[in-house]
Structures are given as C-alpha cells and as structure tokens.
Amino acid sequence: MQKQRGKLKDLIFLSITAVSAFAVIAISIGIFLVLFKESLPSMNKFGFEGFIFSTEWDPVKEIFGATPALIGTLITSFFSLILATPIAIGIAIFITEIAPNFLKSIIGTAIELLAAIPSIIYGMWGLFTLAPIMANDIEPFLQSTIGKLPLIGKLFEGTPLGVDLFTASIILSIMIIPFTASIARDSFNLTPSVLKESAYAIGATKWEVVKDIVLPYSKLGVLGGIGLSLGRALGETMAVAFVLGNLNQIPKSLLDPAATVTVKLANEFTEADKDIYLSSLYYLALLLFLMSFTILALAKIFLLKAERK
C-alpha cells in the first residue's frame, strides 16, 4: 500500500518535471509559429524577395522593405565581431597561458563582469560618454589618418556625429568580448598538457606553443565561441538603440546613422497603428529569430564537436 502510493507520487513528480522540460520545446516552437502567423499579412503582400530587397520603409504609404535594417544589423554585427574576436582570443591566451594564478581569477571575473553589465547601461554610457568622445576626438582623428587612404577612406567619410554605425559597433564589440573569451579560455584549457610539454621539450617558445599547438587544437571551440558572440551581436537591442539614430537608409560610410532590425522593433513596435505595419515588424522579428537561431545552433554544434574530441 505504502509502496504503491510512493509509486504514484513518483509518477506525478515525473510528469511535472517532464512537462516543465518540454516547456522549452513548446516555447521555442511557439515563438516560431507566432512570429510566422503574425507576419503572414506582410509576407503575402510583399513576398520574400520583395521584402528583403526593398529599401523603402514608409508607414504612410504602407510600403515596407527590410534592406536597410538587415544591412545595419549585418554591418554592426560583423564589424563588432572583427574588432572583438582577436581581443577576446588574446584575453583567453593571457588568462590560460601567461597570467600568474592570482591574476587569472581576477581578470577572468573582470571580463565576465563585462557580460553582466546590462545592455541598457552600455547604451546610456555610449550615448552620453562615448558618442561625444567619438564625435570630437576619435572620428576626426581617424578621418585625418585612415580616412586619407584610398578605398578604406570611403568608410570614414561624412560628418562625425558620434551617433553612427562606428560607435554602435565599438560598443557591441566590448559587449561580446566576454562570450568569445570565456569559451576560448575553456577550450584552451582542454588542450592536453602532454602535447604542450612535448612542444616545449623540443625547444618551442611559449608563443609557438600557443600558435601551433593550443590554437589548432581548440579551433572548434573558439569557432563556437565566435558564433555565440555573433548570435548575441545580431540580437542586441538596447545598447544599439541609443547610439544608432534609427535612420532608415542604406549607410554609405561607417559614420552614418542607420537602423538595425532590433532598433526598428524597439522604436516602432508601439507606434505601429496599422495591421500591415505591425505585421512587417513581425516579419523583421521572424527574420532576426531565424538568423540568430541558425547561427547559435551552428555555434552549439561546433562546441559539442569540440567537447567530444
């Protein structure tokens, strides 16, 4: 009797935990279905290519195109990734191979605190502190140096306002450093010390060990970390919303204000008074969800493969 009651209770507990676990699946699929359903009117009206390759975003004429927002998202994400990746790997190398023990945990914690600072703080700090510095000092300086070069110089044309793609990318790059750095650090630590020691034994310098043993061995893990950072950068909202200006145009230089998918959503969602307007915003959200989900899934596959090695 007692035993049977125990079995029954066990079954109940099992079901509750199982339902909770399946909630994760339900939420993920639910998000996709809801975003898909809400964007149907816009899909029917503009189609896929007609939406993605159209630059016009005119709520009055009810014509909506995603190109400027998508380009803004891609530029800020990739530019910040280019800035952040070498630095994050450098930090990981410093923590795993160079720093004395007491510094390891201090610097490790400090870098992880960078990830803990909320994005709204990054945005506010970017708007009030970084943007003026960029507009008055750094951007004019870059214009008078790199800006004079052919081709690359084009990227730095225009009036330095501080509220532009360049500032947004810098802030994003600071925000995503910790994600790549902490995963790269974990992957570096997985390198078997026998491999490293044999390299040292034949006279390799520390840098050669890092470059020729540690980095190749942890390639997959580092790639996973970069993918994770990219996924974060694509979806970052508040930090970018402060310093990008939400201007619906295809930027000609890094010093132009622009819009990203997330910034558009944050600024216009509550203003959308017509169904097709809201539906187009949902279409943008769906595209963002698919992009970041795919990239995060790829990153996760890399990380799982790296673990299995």
Place this chain on the structure above:
Amino acid sequence: MILNKRKIISSIALFICFLTACWGIFWLSFILVDVIRHGLSGINPDLFLKDPAPPGEEGGGLRNAFVGHFLITLFATLIGVPIGILGGTFLAEYGRKYNISKIISTLADIMVSVPAIIIGAFIYAIIVKPFGHFSGWAGAIALGIIMIPTVVRTTENMLSLIPWTLREAAFALGAPYYKVIIQVVYRGAATGILTGIILAIARVTGEAAPLLFTAFNNNYFSLNMSQPIASLTVTIFQYAMGPYEEWHAQAWGAALIITLFILFATITGRLLIKRRYKE
C-alpha cells in the same frame, strides 16, 4: 641568432595578449567609473520616495519604477524558476537516458542567447494583443520565459555533479525516486541551483527590450499587475533619450542602482559556486 629572433617574436606576441587583457579591463573600469560618477549625482532620497514630476518640472523621483521593477522581477522569478528547476530535474534525472533530453538541453542552450526583444514580440502577440492592453503580467511572463532556459541548464549541470552512488545509497533504503531527488539530490546541489537562480535574476533585472511592449511604462505609482507598469530599465531608456537634464540625472541614478545590484548578485553567485565546488 635565430633563437633570439624567435624569443623576441614570442615576447612581442605575449605582450600583445597582455594588452588585450588591459583593453578589456580598461572598458570595464571606464564604464563603471562613469556610471558611478554620474549616478552618485543623481541619487537622493527623492529618487526612491517620490513619483515622477510632470515633464520638465524640477524634482520628483522614480518610486513607481523601483516598485514596478521589483514586482515584475519577483513574478518573473516565480514563473521562471520553478519551471526551470523542474525541467532541469527531468533532464538530469528521469530523462537522462533519452535522446529527447539531449535535444531539449541543446535547445535550451540556444534559447539562452536568443534575442530578448523577440520574446517581447512573442508575448505581445499572445498576451498583450488578445487582452487589448499592456500589462505587468505580460512583462513578468516575458522575463520568466527568458529565465527558464538559463535555470534549466544550470540545474541540469548541478544535479549531474551529484555522485550517482549517493542516489544508489538512498535507493537501497527503499526510497522512491522522487524522494531521492527532493531529499538527497536537491540538498546536495542546493548551492549550485541557488547560484543559477541568482545569476538568472541578475540577467533579467537588466533587461529592457522585452519590457518595451509588454509591461510598457506608467508615469504613476501602480501595484496593479494587470495594467501597464513602470520599470527601471524602460524608464532609463525613455529618460535618457528625453530632452531634460533632470531626466538624465535620474536615469543615471537608476542606472547606478541597477548596475550595483547586478554586479553584487553576479559576484555573490560566483563566490558561492567557488566555495562550494572548490577542489
């Protein structure tokens, strides 16, 4: 001679790695010092005790936003944490042999990083639109959903760290599995789970994007979760983008409080876990 060249290259490369670490520390201190410097000038008793003054007028505070933010976070925790812990329990205990558990676990890892604003849009469609208005509940549910994957994953990890022999000892006494989990496994993993909860709370406390079109904002003091309710993060966004100096000062004050809370929670969480799992 060749050896020297290699040694020099090595030193330069390692020095550059050192510089990258300085780069990270530089930004962290820059941001923190700046938030503290501006924030301190914005903090006064009125900030906590008074509700906002009409735009452009002197005085007033953010009492409504502090209370609203607390309520939203509290209910988000009440929604997200139990589901997260129970879900993590399934993955680490009952379901550990099934492939579906691995899939859920991977999916949760992905969902941790899915843009928060997407969750906001999702909740807008399923809660705000059908009810016809913004509400504190919508905000709390949005944040709760953001918490679930994080808590699921930490719980799963922490439960897996409990040695299997401990469970077998309890089984041998004739205890059913649910009792083993609740009385043995949970007890062993309590610190770890607590850390997961603290870190999840720290994460959602700073979220603004999912609240923008769920809880929205409210200029008046309100405890009613079924109406729009103010939150610190949305207020910071609104005030910082606004034209008044007074608003900026208050936004900085609120930013400082949020930052301190999150850093404190994060560091506490890390210390807890370090003390518990020190080898």
